[in-house]
Amino acid sequence: MIGIAxxxxxxxxxxxxxxxxxxxxxxxxxxxxxxSRNWDTVLWPALRQHIVLTVIAVAIxxxxxTALALVAYRRNWLERPVLIVTSILYTIPSLALFELLxxxxxxxxxxxxxxxxxxxxxxxxxxxxxxxREVPPEVRDAATGMGMGPTQSLLRVELPLAAPAIxxxxxxxxxxxxxLATVAALIDNEGLGVPILTAISNExxxxxxxxxxxxxxxxxxxxxxxxxxxxxxxxxxTRAR
Amino acid sequence: xxxxxxAFKFIGRNGQIPGAPPFPTLTHLTxxxxxxAGIGIGIAVAIxxxxxLWxxxxxxxxxxxxxxGNIWRALPxxxxxxxxxxxLGLGLRNVELALVVLAVPxxxxxxxxxxxxxxxxxxxxxxxxxxxxLQVLLKVELPLGIPLIFAGIRTSALFVVSTTTIAALTGYxxxxxxxxxxxxxxxxxxxxxxxICIAALALVVELVLAMVQRLLTPKGLKVSTAEDTVSSLxxxxxxxx
Numbered sequence: 001m002i003g004i005a006x007x008x009x010x011x012x013x014x015x016x017x018x019x020x021x022x023x024x025x026x027x028x029x030x031x032x033x034x035x036s037r038n039w040d041t042v043l044w045p046a047l048r049q050h051i052v053l054t055v056i057a058v059a060i061x062x063x064x065x066t067a068l069a070l071v072a073y074r075r076n077w078l079e080r081p082v083l084i085v086t087s088i089l090y091t092i093p094s095l096a097l098f099e100l101l102x103x104x105x106x107x108x109x110x111x112x113x114x115x116x117x118x119x120x121x122x123x124x125x126x127x128x129x130x131x132x133r134e135v136p137p138e139v140r141d142a143a144t145g146m147g148m149g150p151t152q153s154l155l156r157v158e159l160p161l162a163a164p165a166i167x168x169x170x171x172x173x174x175x176x177x178x179x180l181a182t183v184a185a186l187i188d189n190e191g192l193g194v195p196i197l198t199a200i201s202n203e204x205x206x207x208x209x210x211x212x213x214x215x216x217x218x219x220x221x222x223x224x225x226x227x228x229x230x231x232x233x234x235x236x237x238t239r240a241r
Numbered sequence: 242x243x244x245x246x247x248a249f250k251f252i253g254r255n256g257q258i259p260g261a262p263p264f265p266t267l268t269h270l271t272x273x274x275x276x277x278a279g280i281g282i283g284i285a286v287a288i289x290x291x292x293x294l295w296x297x298x299x300x301x302x303x304x305x306x307x308x309x310g311n312i313w314r315a316l317p318x319x320x321x322x323x324x325x326x327x328x329l330g331l332g333l334r335n336v337e338l339a340l341v342v343l344a345v346p347x348x349x350x351x352x353x354x355x356x357x358x359x360x361x362x363x364x365x366x367x368x369x370x371x372x373x374x375l376q377v378l379l380k381v382e383l384p385l386g387i388p389l390i391f392a393g394i395r396t397s398a399l400f401v402v403s404t405t406t407i408a409a410l411t412g413y414x415x416x417x418x419x420x421x422x423x424x425x426x427x428x429x430x431x432x433x434x435x436x437i438c439i440a441a442l443a444l445v446v447e448l449v450l451a452m453v454q455r456l457l458t459p460k461g462l463k464v465s466t467a468e469d470t471v472s473s474l475x476x477x478x479x480x481x482x
Contacts, residue, residue: 029327093403093443095410096436099421103244103429172314179317183407186421196323200412206327213320213327220315 024207031207038208042195047215049190053181054223057113058174061120066166068121069128070154079129086122094119094180098187112181112188119180120173124166131165132158164238167231171224178220192216247430248437256420258431267417271438274416277333278405278446281340282398289345289397290390293352297386298378300357310350318343318404322411333415336408343404344397351393355386384459391454398450402443417442 023031035043065086072078089097097115105111135158143153159166185193192212199208231238251258256267296302322339329335359382367381383390409418420427420435427435 088444091399091443091447092440093406095403095406095418095421096439096443099432099436100440103433175315178315179319182317182319183410186410192317193319196319197410199323200326200410204326204331204412209323209327213317213323216317216320217315220317221312224311224315 027206029206030210034207035211043211043215046192046195046212047219050181050192050219053112053116053184053191054174054177057116057177058120061117061173062124062170065121065124066128069125069132072129073132082125086125089118090122094183098184102187107187109188112184116177116180116184119176123172123176124169127169128162128166131162135161163235164231167227171227174223174227175220178216178223182216244430244433248433251431251434252437258427261426267438270417270419271442274405274442277336277416278401281337281344281401284337284341285344285348285397286394288341289348290352293349294356294378294383297353297356298382303357306350306353309346313346316343318400319407319410322408326411331412336413340401340404344401347396348393352390355389356382359385385462387458388454388462395447395450398446399443402446406439
């Protein structure tokens, strides 16, 4: 269990150097020295791992949910079962899902990714399907009238028109994964959750908690902003509204 | 899969391990989790609902209401908890604060979108009948907005239940997360048992709220949007693009 400092100086392992650790010993809110000493060894690697975890999960989730949405767009009966299964996956709290997958896949990145992917499916599936369905029938007719086959119409007319909805789903999925990947540190020892959990077990070392927490928040907001930008570039016509 | 059999035996023993000193029972921890989550959702609804309803009623603050929701999605719950622990220390107060911070924005956003989107003609008709602003809000806009408003509350509830268990990782004990955070004493089977309980709890909370939503939805709306229970089960995240 976690020990709480009872009086006395708190001296967790602050790592190398001969600097004085007055700030760390006092466990002040923010010790800039600690951050600069540990950026290369702790914080930056954690951030990089977090990004890799997120990109892999969102990419796999995107492929699966888009494929499911495209099939459900043509065959309506598929929508219900997919919604039921993905809703249940989405509802299971991350902490529980990570643990439930552990016996089958071990304490590994695979376990983390499977859980993370499962949280992206509902959002991206529903958004993509809704986006495709909201393409006006006249537009589809016009595409057919121009001599496009179903595949051509899908690729050149329907998917581009559904792009804003698809990217909106991608945004929600991405920030969701960034958030849950911090919890994944529990079973897969990487990502920004690692410094957070370390800080907690290190007598609640505040600087590390605040910096790692802020990095996770900044990463999520940054990723969201990046996707908004991507959407503007991909669908310039939506800005005319 | 023998571990899963053990996990269910652990649940059957109500969270006790033969030969070990008595642990808090699973029933107790489940109720505690519900209590912590319930307080958080209660406070969040009390704060968020009036604000969202009012903003929607006067059709003002769309930028704030919607962007707050967007930024909220980008807040990783473990990071919010971690930052909270750094500033406030461990304890129920800090956990509840984090829960409320995470739960208020979707409630505001959804309530705003729900009320703002009520057809102007309907509102005009109500005013023409001599209703005051408050009457219009409570007797016309609120009932019509119930489905969307509830979608926000359910999204929040899901977050809160999930975050309550994550709070154990930051050292707050008194929820089902404790067991997951203490594999040394509970072994993998106990951790899995707790994970199953957490997953079941989240699903039950979702189902109960979905049922409450159905009960509160005016009859007229149920006919027109006689939608399947499935899509009402799926947590809706309003995406104001």
